[in-house]
Amino acid sequence: EPEVTQTPSHQVTQMGQEVILRCVPISNHLYFYWYRQILGQKVEFLVSFYNNEISEKSEIFDDQFSVERPDGSNFTLKIRSTKLEDSAMYFCASRPGTGSPQYFGPGTRLTVT
Amino acid sequence: GENVEQHPSTLSVQEGDSAVIKCTYSDSASNYFPWYKQELGKRPQLIIDIRSNVGEKKDQRIAVTLNKTAKHFSLHITETQPEDSAVYFCAATGGGSYIPTFGRGTSLIVHP
Numbered sequence: 001e002p003e004v005t006q007t008p009s010h011q012v013t014q015m016g017q018e019v020i021l022r023c024v025p026i027s028n029h030l031y032f033y034w035y036r037q038i039l040g041q042k043v044e045f046l047v048s049f050y051n052n053e054i055s056e057k058s059e060i061f062d063d064q065f066s067v068e069r070p071d072g073s074n075f076t077l078k079i080r081s082t083k084l085e086d087s088a089m090y091f092c093a094s095r096p097g098t099g100s101p102q103y104f105g106p107g108t109r110l111t112v113t
Numbered sequence: 114g115e116n117v118e119q120h121p122s123t124l125s126v127q128e129g130d131s132a133v134i135k136c137t138y139s140d141s142a143s144n145y146f147p148w149y150k151q152e153l154g155k156r157p158q159l160i161i162d163i164r165s166n167v168g169e170k171k172d173q174r175i176a177v178t179l180n181k182t183a184k185h186f187s188l189h190i191t192e193t194q195p196e197d198s199a200v201y202f203c204a205a206t207g208g209g210s211y212i213p214t215f216g217r218g219t220s221l222i223v224h225p
Contacts, residue, residue, distance in 0.1 A: 031211070042217045043149075043157060043202060056212050091156060098211055101147050104156040 002026045004105035006092050012111045013082055021077045021108045023092030032075045033093040033102060034067065036060070043091065049075065082112045115140040117205050119216025127224050132193050134219045136203035137185040144207035146186050148177060151218075152199045161188070165207070193223045 005024045013019050025032050034046040047057040047067055054067065066078045075094075079086055089109050093102040116139040126132050136146075144165035149157035163170045163177045163186065170177050174193075179186040186205075190197055200220050204213035 033212075043215045045212050045214075048212055056210060101159045101162055102213070104149075104158070106156045 004092055004094055004103050006090075006105040006108050008108060009106065010109045010111070012113065015084060015112055016081050019079050019082055019110065021079075021090050021092075021110070023075045023077070023105055024073050025075055025092065025094030026096075026103060027073070029094035029096050029103075031055075031095050031097070031102075032069070034077045035091045035093065035104075036088040037091065037107075038088045046077070046090075079110075082110075084112050086110060087112045115143060115205055115210075115214040117203060117214045117216045119203050119219060121219060122217065123220045123222070125222045125224065126193055128193060128195060130193055132190045132197070132221055132223075134188045134201055134203070134221070135185060136187070136205075136216050137183075138205040138214075139184065140205070140207070141181075141184060142207055142209065143205040145213075146177070146179060146206070147204050147213065148188050149202045149204070149215075150199045151202065157202060160201075190221075193221075195223050195225050197221060198223045 007022045032049040035043050037043045045058050047061045048055045064080045068076045089107045091107045092105040095102045119136045147162035148160050150160045151157045161172050161175050161177050163179050174191045176189040200218045202218045203216040206213040
């Protein structure tokens with residue numbers, strides 16, 4: 001069964017540095033998402049992406065964040081200048097169409113020191 | 114926007130008992146309600162979902178009920194097993210947005 005994949009599984013970075021988190025959604029899916037989950041807390045929506053553009057974003061997704069789908073398979077989340085409070089698990093998700101469930105990737109644990 | 118409340122935050126049961134987790138939502142236009150199971154350090158995985166035109170759905174030991182009038186939905190797990198131990202998240206979607214709003218999660222512990 002196809003799955004969403006994410007790399008790296010764990011990223012450690014220093015405050016102020018840029019990070020890029022990578023995701024490969026399931027191949028026939030059209031809608032892509034990034035979520036974050038601070039340790040022990042609920043999953044929080046960051047951004048959704050459809051037809052090569054952002055369709056929705058949350059208040060968390062400020063100017064420090066950006067997303068890209070540089071080719072037909074990858075979907076990336078960039079954090080321009082990381083802060084300590086960006087430390088969290090970041091999940092990518094995709095789904096084939098509206099009204100269908102989302103499938104989550106295994107997550108990237110980001111640690112900002 | 115949508116607000117989802119989930120209770121309890123922690124649920125401890127003996128193996129073989131039933132477990133019930135409840136969620137309420139605020140937006141009456143929400144029409145899709147998935148439940149996710151997240152084992153420690155792993156990704157959330159969809160275990161069951163229900164749409165607003167259905168009142169109940171079952172899949173083996175798992176069932177979900179939806180009361181649209183009261184705006185609440187519940188997850189029922191029967192004959193619990195230790196491998197059911199995980200954090201369970203409810204979510205609500207709809208009302209013009211395709212973005213699920215998640216509840217805070219319930220940590221289910223099944224004691225052998």
